[in-house]
Amino acid sequence: MLQGLNHLTLATGDLDKSLAFYVDLLGCRPRVKWARGAYLTLGELWLCLSCDLPRPAGDYSHVAFGIPAEHFAPFCARLRAAGVVEWKTNRSEGDSFYLKDPDGHRLEIHVGDLESRLASLREAPYQGLVWFD
Structure with a gap:
């Protein structure tokens, strides 16, 4: 298993x-x-x-790393100061910073976890949302 x-x-x-x-x-x-x-x-x-x-995905596929809320803003400021490439603006629950690595792989720095995302879906469900538990 x-x-x-x-x-x-x-x-x-x-x-x-x-x-x-x-x-x-x-x-x-x-x-x-x-x-x-x-x-x-x-x-x-x-x-x-x-x-x-490297052949980074051209779709929404990406790797997300978690970060505590209190570290998010200064961490993102440091990344921006280093000149990282941003590939998306956040539109979902929790603070997120979307960047590319040197080879173009899409990454995300995210505040939150699955439980915070599920809680937000209870408040504003996605179209066609089906709950399994």
């Missing part, structure tokens, strides 16, 4: 640039690096950067 997300692997065209982004800007902890990749951690997340030709 599946237990949850094991790890996330993102392709990178420039390992050193991506490593600096994820470690210096986002705060990931570097664990190991080799010629064609690196392993990082962020909380319970195991992140692998793997040298390959």
Whole structure:
């Protein structure tokens, strides 16, 4: 039986640039690096950067990282000062900052969790919303 997300692997065209982004800007902890990749951690997340030709999704697919509300504004200000590319403006529950990594992978910095999102759906349901529990 599946237990949850094991790890996330993102392709990178420039390992050193991506490593600096994820470690210096986002705060990931570097664990190991080799010629064609690196392993990082962020909380319970195991992140692998793997040298390959990046082909980021052109759709809404993205990776969202959680952040406490009190850290959101200064963290986003630091990202903006570093010149990150923003790809979307937030229109949903909870504060969110949408950015791209150096290879164009879409990321989100989000305040909130599934429970806060479900609570917001009780107040303003999406069209066609069906509850399963």
